[in-house]
Amino acid sequence: MHDLHSERMSGSETRAAGGLALVFAFRMLGMFMILPVMATYGMDLAGATPALIGLAIGAYGLTQALLQIPFGVLSDRIGRRPVIYVGLLIFAAGAVLAANADSIWGVIAGRVLQGAGAISAAVMALLSDLTREQHRTKAMAMIGMSIGLSFAVAMVAGPLLTRAFGLSGLFWTTAGMALLGLLIVAGFVPRAAGHLQHRESGVAKQALLPTLRHPDLLRLNLGIFVLHAILMASFIALPLALVGQAGLPKEEHWWVYLTALLVGFFGMVPFIIYAEKRRQMKRVLLGAVAVLLGCELFFWQFGSSLQTLLLGTVVFFTAFNLLEASLPSLISKVAPAGGKGTAMGVYSTSQFLGAALGGILGGWLFQHYGLSGVFLGCAALALLWLAFAVTMREPPYVTSLRLPLSAAALADAGLAERLQAVPGVADAMVVADEAVIYIKVDTQQLDRTSLERLIEPAPATC
Structure with missing residues (x-):
């Protein structure tokens, strides 16, 4: 069985993780930069009331929540890139709509449209397609850090940009960043050989209930x-x-x-x-x-x-x-x-x-x-x-592992139960259509030898 942390990320994996982290960061910057300025600058918009300012701040969350999982499922059907391209274009269109608005309702409509560009699940799925098992956690962590960093930058950049260019300038910047994200996906992020079916990075219908x-x-x-x-x-x-x-x-x-x-x-x-x-x-x-x-x-x-x-x-x-x-x-x-x-x-x-x-x-x-x-x-x-x-x-x-299984191991009906008896294994699940087993292990208690003995028939590929 291969060592899960042996080698470094390849050049294409680093490009994939770095490029997609940037796409996430640009999009989140656009979402967050309005936070520190909307309550103070938004009152100058026609028809603005505190309640409508609140709606403008939170409106993107409604469409984002509604479309997040459907967009992820759609990316399994028609491909990751088309969904990401369309999502970023919708997001940019929402920013342009808000930039041209002279009333609070125009800004609310723009924010609702921005939220409809719900590409998070599709980006995560593309990241899974482009990284090997042993580096996926690292790649996901890079995206997590980019979101945290974009929030911090947004809190400072939002007030500075709005001071210089007004609210409409802030929204134009947001639209520009979405288009830059689109160029990064098109020109910098490597192409995937195919879709990876992966229950750790996408929504599985059977697991929803x-x-x-x-x-x-x-x-x-x-x-x-x-x-x-x-x-x-x-x-x-x-x-x-x-x-x-x-x-x-x-x-x-x-x-x-x-x-x-x-x-x-x-x-x-x-x-x-x-x-x-x-x-x-x-x-x-x-x-x-x-x-x-x-x-x-x-x-x-x-x-x-x-x-x-x-x-x-x-x-x-x-x-x-x-x-x-x-x-x-x-x-x-x-x-x-x-x-x-x-x-x-x-x-x-x-x-x-x-x-x-x-x-x-x-x-x-x-x-x-x-x-x-x-x-x-x-x-x-x-x-x-x-x-x-x-x-x-x-x-x-516990830590999650996803290990490949041979045909013989897949045919072994009691494998998951026997694995759960191994000290340090908290949970195990065989997924036949992916030819893998998902395991949750406590690394401090894991009896690695017993685990390897049970999954030895697996080809050591990742």
Whole structure:
């Protein structure tokens, strides 16, 4: 059996991972750059009210949530690239529509259309087609990092670009980045020899119902739903608090977000290391949700000066970054063998629905109850999450493997059951039409020799 970490990524794998990470980053930049500026600059648009500003911020989440899984399934049928090209063109068209809008409704329509370019699942599937098994986790991590980085850049670039070119300039930049992403896929990302059927990176219909019934996956889906609802709602209140309560001109907000994101990023690292190394993920998750709840109450009670708002925002982003990084890792651990792709599809849909609800709810609360209403509403959401998260079990600390099987091994009806008896194997599932077995193992307890003896008939190809 081959060593899963022996060789380096090939040149074409590096190009695929790097190119697709850039496509993700450009698209996410376009989604996120509006967050820090819409509440302050959007009020100049005809017909703007706080509730409609909230709808403009969250609207993309509705179409993104609806189309995310169907676009992934479509990419299995007609190919990854056509779906990605069409998705990026739809996204660019939405940005152009918003750039030319002179009313809040035009911007909302543009954001709805942007969200309809739901290519995340197709990009992940193309990445699976272009990378070998032993490097896929690394490639997925590159995309994860690009999303985190694009969020950080967006918080700073959004206010700076809007200050220089206005809201329409921001949307034109977004359209340009989508087209640049299209050129990267067309010219830089290598061609795939064919589709890889892969249950870890795509949605499998058979796994959908068990995923929706899985109690701990449901808790994690509620978590990402609430996290993004709080983020969107907070970004209606925070920019307005910085202007109204702290007297900081909207052109200067970028340095507050830059400070908060930098400190927040380095602040979360020790907690992530502690959670993984000491196997204390539940404790760290609960702590971060409690801190998020505390931040919203702190904003409500003390958010009247620049110093307190800056302090609260720094702590808020430390907790937010920690949760944003931990939740996908928890999904990977908790999802059954061969079910990670489906679990991540449902998780992403929950995330976008949360973003939609947060924008709409935050705008409505501000219109009717002011800043206090938004902060207390976010605190209530965090409290709801905490109540559900307390009851989750400590996750299994396992790694997913996907190993090829020979015809003889495939014909062995009891293979999965015997594998589950091997010390350190938490779950196993044979998928005949892929000629592979998906296994979840605890690397600290795994009896590697017994595992290899059982799967020895497999050809050592990846």
